[in-house]
Amino acid sequence: MKRIFLVALVCVIVDQGIKNFLCFSMNMGESVSIIDNFFSITLIGNTGAAFSLFSSGTIFLIIVSIVVLNVIYFWLIKDKNLNLFEEITYGLLMGGITGNLIDRVWHMQVIDYLDFNLFGYSFPIFNLADMLIVISLLMIVIYTLKGDKNENSGKRRKRSA
Numbered sequence: 001m002k003r004i005f006l007v008a009l010v011c012v013i014v015d016q017g018i019k020n021f022l023c024f025s026m027n028m029g030e031s032v033s034i035i036d037n038f039f040s041i042t043l044i045g046n047t048g049a050a051f052s053l054f055s056s057g058t059i060f061l062i063i064v065s066i067v068v069l070n071v072i073y074f075w076l077i078k079d080k081n082l083n084l085f086e087e088i089t090y091g092l093l094m095g096g097i098t099g100n101l102i103d104r105v106w107h108m109q110v111i112d113y114l115d116f117n118l119f120g121y122s123f124p125i126f127n128l129a130d131m132l133i134v135i136s137l138l139m140i141v142i143y144t145l146k147g148d149k150n151e152n153s154g155k156r157r158k159r160s161a
Helices: 002-025 058-077 084-107 128-160
Strands: 031-035 039-046 110-118
Touching: 002 039, 002 084, 002 110, 002 128, 058 084, 084 110, 084 128, 110 128
Parallel strands: none
Antiparallel strands: 031 039, 039 110
């Protein structure tokens, strides 16, 4: 369990460090092109969730974040014997949620800055914490599918023996 919190802590420190650096170095709405017509650092505030959902629900999103962190802790990881993959996955998830939660509490909005344009389409601006959440959820799906596959193959082996 210590590894989960260590991973989460490192994620929060890096996430908040980047956001604080950008907030002190740039003005809101300012954009710096890194790779022409592909990637920019654009500093914005997002009062909503992913894709600006619930844009006027900052307090609601703070409560949801706290509830989700508690569900993850008490239902998924407390007193469980998790493998390294699961520990890293839950650490990334908790770190991402906590990073955005800190923004909501301190700034009443999430600080976003990663701005990608793909083939003329401007993808919604996001941040490291958002990436951590998405990556960890994909890891959970992969692990779940892999686990189901291994369970089914194990059942087949037992039946044929």
